[in-house]
Amino acid sequence: MQTIQQRFKVEYNYAVFFTENLFDTKNPLLQDFFNEYTEQGFQRKALVIVDEGFAQYHSDLSNQIHSYFAASVSHIQLAPEIINVPGGEACKNDPALFDSLVEAVDTYGIDRHSFIIAIGGGAVLDLVGYAAAVSHRGIKLIRIPTTVLSQNDSGVGVKNSINFRGKKNFLGTFAPPVAVFNDLTFLRTLDDRDWRGGVSEAIKVALIKDTSFFDWIETNTTAIVNRDEKAMAYLIHRCAEMHTDHIAGGDPFEFGSSRPLDFGHWAAHKLEFLTGFQVRHGEAVAIGIALDCVYANKIGQLADEDLSRILDVLGRLGFDLFHPKLSENDKINLRNGLNEFREHLGGRLTIMLLEKIGKGIEVHELDADIIAQSVDYLEGTKIIHAL
Amino acid sequence: MQTIQQRFKVEYNYAVFFTENLFDTKNPLLQDFFNEYTEQGFQRKALVIVDEGFAQYHSDLSNQIHSYFAASVSHIQLAPEIINVPGGEACKNDPALFDSLVEAVDTYGIDRHSFIIAIGGGAVLDLVGYAAAVSHRGIKLIRIPTTVLSQNDSGVGVKNSINFRGKKNFLGTFAPPVAVFNDLTFLRTLDDRDWRGGVSEAIKVALIKDTSFFDWIETNTTAIVNRDEKAMAYLIHRCAEMHTDHIAGGDPFEFGSSRPLDFGHWAAHKLEFLTGFQVRHGEAVAIGIALDCVYANKIGQLADEDLSRILDVLGRLGFDLFHPKLSENDKINLRNGLNEFREHLGGRLTIMLLEKIGKGIEVHELDADIIAQSVDYLEGTKIIHAL
Structure with a gap:
């Protein structure tokens, strides 16, 4: 038949x-x-x-x-x-x-x-x-x-x-x-933490796709921190637009295993879990972005100047860039998050890293030692507002 | 914005x-x-x-x-x-x-x-x-x-x-x-009940869409009853083909409220429930088809000859055409199934009835008295093989 x-x-x-x-x-x-x-x-x-x-x-x-x-x-x-x-x-x-x-x-x-x-x-x-x-x-x-x-x-x-x-x-x-x-x-x-929290997703999408949007955020950090509603309205609209465009333009129901919008998310998911969700999603994404940007810089992919601008914007918005749980158990807890992330996506490990501000590139492995060095680097920046 | x-x-x-x-x-x-x-x-x-x-x-x-x-x-x-x-x-x-x-x-x-x-x-x-x-x-x-x-x-x-x-x-x-x-x-x-059971879905799709497939089933009832695998293979293939064609050609995820493939199903669902699933789905569908065909005949929509052919094929295949639960509680239990069917589909009641063999037509209401008369008619046919 x-x-x-x-x-x-x-x-x-x-x-x-x-x-x-x-x-x-x-x-x-x-x-x-x-x-x-x-x-x-x-x-x-x-x-x-x-x-x-x-x-x-x-x-x-x-x-x-x-x-x-x-x-x-x-x-x-x-x-x-x-x-x-x-x-x-x-x-x-x-x-x-x-x-x-x-x-x-x-x-x-x-x-x-x-x-x-x-x-x-x-x-x-x-x-x-x-x-x-x-x-x-x-x-x-x-x-x-x-x-x-x-x-x-x-x-x-x-x-x-x-x-x-x-x-x-x-x-x-x-x-x-x-x-x-x-x-x-x-x-x-919203309290200030939740007002700020969602901004990390806008930074995320700007970093992988749109330099001019990152420039705008960089210029408007003070307005955002001061709860300027007009600035926030623009930020939300542009981020929502990029998010919906990405879904419509690609693989809406994620039949493949590439997920560019998960930039900064592998460590974020793990950190949320390790802190019993005391660190909220947007806050964890800010740390995840910082970590993967330091990593990209350490492997020679992201320029010093770009890294510096990114960490500066995150810091000025009031995001912590480090949490002690990242280092706990000799960073093994954190690194387990990488495999869990692969399992959740399914298939092959696919991680978005930055090439420069506004342009992401996917890689299929991360080096455990360089992850550890990146955590140490973030700890050293001392950008921790409130633990 | x-x-x-x-x-x-x-x-x-x-x-x-x-x-x-x-x-x-x-x-x-x-x-x-x-x-x-x-x-x-x-x-x-x-x-x-x-x-x-x-x-x-x-x-x-x-x-x-x-x-x-x-x-x-x-x-x-x-x-x-x-x-x-x-x-x-x-x-x-x-x-x-x-x-x-x-x-x-x-x-x-x-x-x-x-x-x-x-x-x-x-x-x-x-x-x-x-x-x-x-x-x-x-x-x-x-x-x-x-x-x-x-x-x-x-x-x-x-x-x-x-x-x-x-x-x-x-x-x-x-x-x-x-x-x-x-x-x-x-x-x-498979036991004979399950061998026979699925044939009612083939009859259903033939009746609403394909006269020649109904003719084929009519000609091959004896082969099917005698568990001729070649006949069954053809019946399954043709029914599966019509089923998948219908899905692809219409509204695969049923965003609308029309469901032509649910011909014969409103009463079938209720009968399954009323008998605690002692009457199996395919058996219930055979009775549901019989009931809605008698109804269509009573309102002058389906010719006597077509009704007779349909009931004859169902009977020769070994399907019962009546169950005492249809009449129980003065048929009110059965009729409640109509509203439950509407709720499950959502929106407006839409029932497929036959105009002739090979052609269905949707209606948006059924008359309670005529349903009751149709049940009585089926009880009178005495086509009950085993209760």
């Missing part, structure tokens, strides 16, 4: 909107979005899930959302309960939390043509996104990221995940949202 | 192979397939998971697989353990079974570039497919279906699922396999 060759393409299409005061009834953005979903015979619903860490600073949020839907989106039936979930990495470790979200999908009759609206930081978006992706084989997900990191990076991308028995992101899918709404005003209640 | 419009396509591509004695070292098919995966720097692995219901009739299977890999696929590292899981619907109800498969992925270091090979009936393929799809955001899945139903229908498609707290297929994804291997010799150990 002749072999059947199956072949098809699936198209994805979503907008990342930038706005302020999203749930103000005078803001028509969300209303306009839902007005595209008015077919006869459908009763679409929406279930809203909010990061507790965000909700505590926005005590009126639940009322605002109910009022907005009543006034402007009355054709979509809002589930009566707005569900709060704990924020931060911990929420991805708790299978009962995942189960409770799936249970809510059932309780409120959220079907494949209804919406789940996730409001929160990257961890909550990951958890809710995973629950949405696997319930009924995929409910329409709207992401409303509330941190710099999620607005410029994870929240605009195509992944979700939870941890499994302590293994980070072990369970997850590639599942694009139907829309992302980035509200600048939501960033006002 | 300007809205970012993200848009991309993801391409999927897999072969459905037809063979005999797949794990005989003289059969190069599997070897040829894996020879496409020989890149430098990769150490791909394979984890094999087998349906116990199949394994009990193929006691040498584990040895055969180990021998085949040792002789012909030595560049892929076979996990030392071949895992058996219980077959049938029960395996999709047990979260611990899902967890144990994810645990095995971790234990044996199965990464995104390695393979999970699922051997079994539709329920096992669903469970293993789901575990593969969400582990590391998707491990390459090879399906080796061992029933008529899975070789001609579910096993060649793009879905997977498990049940959640008794809700059928509540959790799942759309995740195409990297290959499907249909081995005709694996069907020899």
Whole structure:
């Protein structure tokens, strides 16, 4: 019998909107979005899930959302309960939390043509996104990221995940949202660590792809540190744009093993784990970038001047460039992260290093001794703001 | 800030192979397939998971697989353990079974570039497919279906699922396999119910799309009942071909709410549930087809002669056309299935009915009284072989 060759393409299409005061009834953005979903015979619903860490600073949020839907989106039936979930990495470790979200999908009759609206930081978006992706084989997900990191990076991308028995992101899918709404005003209640944290992802993407964006960040470090919203709005938009362009232009669902956007991430993932997530993702990425830039410099790939500019920008933004856990156990703990990174990516180890500012290049091995020397170098820079 | 419009396509591509004695070292098919995966720097692995219901009739299977890999696929590292899981619907109800498969992925270091090979009936393929799809955001899945139903229908498609707290297929994804291997010799150990069961999916697709295929089935009922392998091989190939064509030609990941391939399925799903899965999926589909054909005839849409031919073919193949659970509680239990079907599809109720043999047409409502009359009609046909 002749072999059947199956072949098809699936198209994805979503907008990342930038706005302020999203749930103000005078803001028509969300209303306009839902007005595209008015077919006869459908009763679409929406279930809203909010990061507790965000909700505590926005005590009126639940009322605002109910009022907005009543006034402007009355054709979509809002589930009566707005569900709060704990924020931060911990929420991805708790299978009962995942189960409770799936249970809510059932309780409120959220079907494949209804919406789940996730409001929160990257961890909550990951958890809710995973629950949405696997319930009924995929409910329409709207992401409303509330941190710099999620607005410029994870929240605009195509992944979700939870941890499994302590293994980070072990369970997850590639599942694009139907829309992302980035509200600048939501960033006002961030503490300085989370305001700064997401900037490292912008530096990352600038370093591997866009010299002029790095120049801009370098020029604007003071404005960013001083919480200038206009500067931050530009930084987030440019970073989100480069992130989405990269996804669309390459291998969206990562069938290959190259992952350029993971520049600086192999050490970052390990450091987050080694510190029990006390060092947050963006902070760990800053250290990971610093480490891999020192490494690239030590093997003669990255010029002294470029290295100096990179470390200077990270330092002036307030990032630590070293953490004692990097050195612990004669750096063996850190170096184990390299193999774990390979296992998670699958296939061959592929690490992005810099050739110069604005241009990355992939390598397939790192030397353990030079990693150790790079850690020592960072320790010597004494750029540690608060341990 | 300007809205970012993200848009991309993801391409999927897999072969459905037809063979005999797949794990005989003289059969190069599997070897040829894996020879496409020989890149430098990769150490791909394979984890094999087998349906116990199949394994009990193929006691040498584990040895055969180990021998085949040792002789012909030595560049892929076979996990030392071949895992058996219980077959049938029960395996999709047990979260611990899902967890144990994810645990095995971790234990044996199965990464995104390695393979999970699922051997079994539709329920096992669903469970293993789901575990593969969400582990590391998707491990390459090879399906080796061992029933008529899975070789001609579910096993060649793009879905997977498990049940959640008794809700059928509540959790799942759309995740195409990297290959499907249909081995005709694996069907020899099926009992008559499972040999017959999958034929109802072939009748389904013939009725809505291909008159000449229905004619062929009608002509070959005796050969099929007599377990003629050549006839069955043709039936499976043609049904699988129509199934994969339908997926590629339409809406592979079902973003819309039309599901023509669910012809006969609304009542089938409910009947499976009402009988605690004592009535198997293919058997339930045969009754569901009969019910919807009688309905279409009663509303003047399907000619008497066509209805008669359809019921005759189903009856001659040995399918029951009625089950007492259809009538229970004054048919209210059955009719509830209609709303559950709508909720599962999401959006608007869409039911495929026949206009004539070879041509389906979608409707958006069914009349409760006419459903009841159709059930009574089926009860009156007395085509009940064994209750």
